[in-house]
Amino acid sequence: MSSRDGALAAAYESAARAQRSKWWQAHWAEAASPLVRAALLIAILSVVLLPIVYLLALSLKTPDQVLEGLFLPTKPTLRNWINIFQNVPLALYIGNSVVAAISGSLITLVITIPAVYAFSRIKIGRFLPGLILGSYMAPPMVPLIPLFFLAKWSGLIHTLPGLIICYGLLNIPVALWLLTGFIERIPEEIEEAAAIDGASVLRTLCQIVFPLMLPGVVSTGLICVILNYNEFLFAFFFTSNTTRTLPIGIALFQGERLVDFGQMAVASLIGVLPIYLTAIFAQKWLVRGLTTGAGR
């Protein structure tokens, strides 16, 4: 042990000791912690939920109550909720949206995860991610047109599979960017160990890297699902009538001369439900645990 190392070690130890003595200084936040944090969270949640609760209130209002300037309805009514499925094929729109969003997201993940592994571990083609992210900078309006032609030539226009493939392709830049971040966090030693044991690239990817990336994969997938679900432009031009998705349905309320805000609110609230349930389901996969101690 060189003197330099010894000095360093000693310095760290003394700093730690000094730190320990200032326990209260360090721990003031922790002592009051649970209550303070809970209060903070409730404050944040109220801001977050305000417009949503307002939507709920809107959904209970008749058209003449909407612009009364009040938060709650003066004469709440369930009329909008009862009528919604009759007036609009909401179940169809939501069904299409859910299928397109989730399938599209899965396609994106299937394409991107192997690619990210290749970029990060096998280190080939590293010029691609920058270019792909660059392509993401363009607002989708003009690219819509060549893709519209492509969809028409391949016969997929106005079909749900066409929209799904479109969504699958459109979110690749996002997924690529996010997953790269997550894969770079995983220490390579683990895979080196596996390689020594003779594992093939594919096995390493599937059995070691993928599980370690799981929180990243789930969150990226969830982001893609959400982006797809609320996407309007491509959904509008690539679908028609029976293949229409939820954002189009809601926009059609907007196209009326007398906008029925109550019904729009109901459609939106019901529409959010499937995606919300998906998110709750995915939450379980976001919890901690898999990386602890894996490197030792």
Added chain:
Amino acid sequence: MNHQSTDNEHIRNVFTRRAFLGRAAKSALQLTLTGQLLLSKKALAGAYAGQSLNLVLIQPHKISGEVLSKSFAEQTGAKLNVTIVPYDVIEAQATLDVQSGANQFDVVEYWYASIGSLVENNVLQDVTDLITKDEATIKTSDYIRSIYDPYTLYKGKRWGLPYDGDSHVLFYNTTLLDKHKVNAPTTWDEYLVAAKTITEAEKQNGVYGAIVMGAAIPVIIGSTFANRLAGFGGEFLKADGTPNLESDAAFKAAKALLDVAPYALPTPVETAFEQAVPSFLDGKGAFVECWTDLGVYAQDAQKSKIIDQWDVVQLPVEKKGDQPRASLNAGFGLGLSTATKKKELAWEFVKWATGYQTALELLTTSNSGIDPTRITTLNAAEYKRFAPKVQRAANAALHGAVSWPTIPESPKMMRSLSEKLNRMLADRQSPELAIRQINSDWVQILQG
């Protein structure tokens, strides 16, 4: 056994049967009057039975689409597939449809101001010869003069037939006017004074004299401006196609808009019909310029707090005694897509849908969103019975109208107009400055 329900059913049946007989009798009478069937013998004979036709309509005309589907199927056996789209993307939808070869639509509903753009983009077919050939059925002289040319004519040829008239009229709240002893205005000055009186008295209660739609969207603030332009006798373009905004009428129109803004429901800059209509129906404003559909909403218990407390007049003019003119703010026509493979059937449909009987049926259906385009439908007894107040006001179209430019540059021009007028309202700029800027912008745009 439920005695009550069979009674109700019986009554319903009687009404239905009566209605049907009534309709049949009516059609017979009309046939006698017009002396001509709307459909060709071939169509009536069922030649098109089982075929389908694709139509794209705007969202506000959804109900009319349902009526058309049903009637067309009854009369010809052909199935009408209606696609509903928001009104601000219908042109894009139709253009992309043709340009990509998707060819989904046979008949296209188009906003008349976009006719130039649609023709240049190769979306609509030239139907001049077809109209001449079928003149006896179509009766082009029956179309309201001030509507027919703007809605169908471009570069000397015809590209469709008028479907929905759609001019603005001035609605007012009778309770508010009576309360403050104000008469329904006939000039824009009277309108200003009335709005001011009511606003100053009722501001505390959140009620205002005028509701002015000034949001920076062409169909919103452009319409509001056009209403005033019509009253002051102006036009958007001169006969030779050059901008006509450096005119007295345009300055006065812009000034009238600016003058009423302080007395209007806060704030005109952000008000479009989704705020204006509910506010008027809530009784929060005394005046609003809107399409005639508002009359129907105003009588709907679910939507309106002012049932039977409203009336409607023609748009105000400059001086007493001037002839009111209509302002054509959102009319629509039906045209044939260049991509259609069913030209004959499509043309049958267009003739039929814009013909007297069909038009009248649509006019007298609640919430169809359709306004008169023909002189005979405008003056029809059934229409007068169905919407008496609105019918009186809609008459102005017979005496001239301001139509928006229909050349391909029209969207860009109207957007420049809406942005600059919106800024004028927001910053309280001088109307002369705003108009001059718009005019020079237009000159530049037209020069290419």
Added chain:
Amino acid sequence: MNRSAPAGPCVRCWHIRDAPECIPAGPFGTAIFIHLKSMNSLAKASRKSAPHSVSPNRRRVGLLLLLPLIFAVLFSAAYPAAYLALTSISKSTMGKPFISWVGLNNFVSALQGDFAWSLMRTALFAIPTSLVQLILGVAIAVLLNSKMRFRSLGRTLLLLPLMSPPVMVGIAWKVMLHPTGGFVSRTLAQFAWLHTPSSFLGEMPWAILSIAAADTWQWTPFIVILVYATLQTLPAEFEEAARIDGAGYPRILFAVQLPLLAPALIAIYLLKLILSFKTFDLVYVLTSGGPGVETSLSSYKIWQTLFQDFNLGMASAQTLLLCLIVTLITLPVTWWHRRIQRTASL
């Protein structure tokens, strides 16, 4: 040495090893170690052993893994990019593409009009709002990551704004902010702060601030999800080590977690920045670009050029100009990201 406690990196070789000759740096030293690493002074010393040379077999497998991506990108990026480039130097309408070739005319016209201003507006909107959202998002993610009540409820409820359809978000905010018909203005009036109805969407700077508020409300959960997931991947031993040694939470946060998170945060900020530059829905619903053109962000202008004017050539030129601006602005961020990434990975 106390081997039962989790140890930090070895002070000799600065690797995480358990070799007998290693002297663990001590729990708190770990935090300092990370500081130093991210300041690049140990980067060279801790350079990993040379990566195993990429064997031809591995290359082949790698290529196979890349194939779906290359294929997908050809259709979804390369082909539209070519179309974009070609139409931008042509006179094209949506109905009739490639009428004639006009060189750089479209670009010149675009820059002479309001579009150049809109680029500036968009940049002034995107950069600060993304930053605010990043800070808020990190704060909330850190909050959710700690042990507390309502944690899982908070996690799920927080996602709602992001999941709401943008049109509806816009409408809800629009109705809420209406001068007379919305409750915000009414409530403020009751407190006598403002005696006239306040127009949030019709006056500047409130119009752009309202859009920023709605955007922040909607997209902060995006940051939260990603930062939260990244927090889950942080090796627990560092935090535990520092904690055992007596470091309180704020210190853990700033000394341990944030430096480790830095590359991820920059990546997330970058992504959000790019998304912000493309903001369209809120402008379309809330203000329609008004008052005047004050809130006409670039994406909205491109939509107007394409879907109202049908000028495809001009819209393409505008799109490319926007891409250029975004690239220029994100270049420093990308560069910084690459620097931090190289040094902070363990």
